Amino acid sequence: MNVRSVRGTHDILPGSVELWQEIEEKTRLLFRRYGYGEIRTPVLEETNLFCRSLGLETDIVQKEMYTIPARRGRDISLRPEGTAPVVRSYLENHLNRGSGLTKLYYVGPMFRRERPQKGRYRQFHQIGAEVLGSDHPGIEAEVMEMLHVLLDDLGVRGVRLLVNSVGCPSCRPAYVRILQERLLAESDLCADCRKRSRRNPLRVLDCKQASCSPVIDNLPSILDHLCRECRDHFRRFREFLDLIGVSYSVTPRLVRGLDYYVRTTFEMVTDRLGPTQNALLGGGRYDGLSELLEGPPAQGFGFGLGLERLVLLLSRNDQLAAGYRSPRPEIFFAYLNEDSLEKAFTLARDLRREGIFAYLDFGGRSLRAQMRLANRLGSRFVCVIGDDEIRTGLYSIKRMADGTQTRLQQGRISRHVRSA
Ligand code: HAM
Numbered sequence: 001m002n003v004r005s006v007r008g009t010h011d012i013l014p015g016s017v018e019l020w021q022e023i024e025e026k027t028r029l030l031f032r033r034y035g036y037g038e039i040r041t042p043v044l045e046e047t048n049l050f051c052r053s054l055g056l057e058t059d060i061v062q063k064e065m066y067t068i069p070a071r072r073g074r075d076i077s078l079r080p081e082g083t084a085p086v087v088r089s090y091l092e093n094h095l096n097r098g099s100g101l102t103k104l105y106y107v108g109p110m111f112r113r114e115r116p117q118k119g120r121y122r123q124f125h126q127i128g129a130e131v132l133g134s135d136h137p138g139i140e141a142e143v144m145e146m147l148h149v150l151l152d153d154l155g156v157r158g159v160r161l162l163v164n165s166v167g168c169p170s171c172r173p174a175y176v177r178i179l180q181e182r183l184l185a186e187s188d189l190c191a192d193c194r195k196r197s198r199r200n201p202l203r204v205l206d207c208k209q210a211s212c213s214p215v216i217d218n219l220p221s222i223l224d225h226l227c228r229e230c231r232d233h234f235r236r237f238r239e240f241l242d243l244i245g246v247s248y249s250v251t252p253r254l255v256r257g258l259d260y261y262v263r264t265t266f267e268m269v270t271d272r273l274g275p276t277q278n279a280l281l282g283g284g285r286y287d288g289l290s291e292l293l294e295g296p297p298a299q300g301f302g303f304g305l306g307l308e309r310l311v312l313l314l315s316r317n318d319q320l321a322a323g324y325r326s327p328r329p330e331i332f333f334a335y336l337n338e339d340s341l342e343k344a345f346t347l348a349r350d351l352r353r354e355g356i357f358a359y360l361d362f363g364g365r366s367l368r369a370q371m372r373l374a375n376r377l378g379s380r381f382v383c384v385i386g387d388d389e390i391r392t393g394l395y396s397i398k399r400m401a402d403g404t405q406t407r408l409q410q411g412r413i414s415r416h417v418r419s420a
Pocket of ligand 1: 083128282
C-alpha cells in the first residue's frame with residue numbers, strides 16, 4: 001500500500017492504547033482531587049495567538065508550526081502547545097468570574113514540525129494543567145506534589161526535577177544585556193546561537209549542541225541577577241519543596257524554549273529517554289501572558305507532560321506493560337446458519353445490555369472454525385445456537401476452562417456467566 005501515515009505521526013493501536021487509557025484515567029482521578037476541571041480547546045487557533053504568546057523568536061514560531069494560510073481573514077495553525085489556548089479560552093469565556101483559583105487540565109494532541117526521532121514526533125500528546133489566579137510559590141509546589149503523586153502512581157522511577165528562575169520584566173533585561181555582551185564576544189558558538197545572541201540571547205542557554213556547552217557553562221547565571229522579589233519567590237518555592245520532601249536540582253541554564261515564562265521554570269528529566277529528548281515534562285510561571293493577549297492581569301502557572309515519552313518509559317517497565325492484552329470475550333455465540341445467527345444476534349444484544357462482553361463472528365466461518373476462533377480469543381464460555389436451541393428455548397453453555405456444559409433458559413445466561 002502506498003498510502004502511509006504522515007511522517008512523525010503514529011497510530012495508537014489496540015494492545016497499546018490500554019496503557020494510554022490507564023494513564024489518562026489515573027490522571028483524571030488525581031487531578032480532580034486537586035480541584036482541576038477538564039478543558040478541551042480546539043486543535044486550530046489563530047496563528048497570531050502563538051506568535052504573541054510564545055514569542056516571535058522561539059523555534060516553535062520560527063519554524064515548527066503547521067500553518068494554514070487564510071483565504072480571507074487570519075491564518076490559523078495547529079496548536080503546538082496548550083497554555084496559550086487555555087489562557088485564550090480563560091479570557092474569552094470569563095473563567096475568572098468566580099473568586100479564587102481557576103484550575104484547568106487538558107489531554108490532547110499538539111503539533112510541531114520537528115525532525116522526528118525517538119521521543120520526538122510531529123503529532124504528539126500532552127497532559128497539561130494550568131492554574132490561573134495566584135502568584136504564590138506555594139501553588140507551584142502543589143503542582144510539583146501532584147506530579148510526583150501521578151508519576152509514583154504510574155510506577156515511573158528515576159525522574160529528576162530541575163528548577164530555575166528566569167526573573168521578571170524588572171530584572172531580566174539587565175541580565176539579558178550582560179549575556180548578550182558576553183555572547184557577541186564569543187566565536188565558538190553554533191550558527192543558530194550566533195543568531196540567537198543578537199535576537200534572543202536567553203535562548204542560547206538551552207542550546208543542545210555539544211559544541212556550545214563549554215561557552216554556556218561559563219556564562220553568568222541568571223540567579224545572580226534576580227531582583228529581590230524574584231529571589232524571595234524562588235527561595236519560598238524551594239522551601240515549599242523541602243517542606244513536602246520533593247528533591248530537586250537548581251539548574252540556572254533552564255530557561256525553556258518559550259518566551260512567556262517569568263520567575264519559576266522547571267522540568268522533570270530522565271536519562272532513559274536518550275540524550276536529547278530527556279524531558280518528560282516541563283512548565284513554569286507565565287504571569288504576563290494574559291496581558292499579552294490583551295486581558296486583565298492574571299497570574300498563571302502550569303506544565304505540559306509528553307504522553308508518548310511517558311508511554312516509552314512505562315513500556316520498558318515490564319510490570320505495567322505485561323498486563324495488557326486485548327479483552328477476552330465472556331461469551332462467544334457460534335451459529336449454524338442465518339436463522340440461528342438472528343437468535344445469536346439478539347441474545348448477544350441482550351447480554352451486552354447487562355454489561356457482558358458477548359462476541360459474535362461475522363466472518364462466514366464454519367462451526368468448527370468459529371470454535372477455533374473462540375479458543376484463540378480466550379472466550380470463557382461458548383454457546384452454539386442451532387435449530388434445537390431455537391425450538392426449545394434452552395441454550396447449552398460450555399465453560400471453556402473445564403468443558404462443563406449447562407443447559408439454561410435465556411434469562412439465566414447472564415447470571416451463569418457472571419457467577420463463573
Ligand atoms: P514544552 O516543554 O514545549 O512545554 O512541552 C512539554 C512536554 O511536551 C515536553 O517535556 C515533552 O515531554 C513533550 N513534547 C514537546 N515536544 C514534543 C515532540 N515534538 N514530541 C513528543 N513530545 C514532545 C509546553 O508545551 C508548555 N505549554 C508547558 C507549560 C504549561 N508551561 C506552562 N504551562
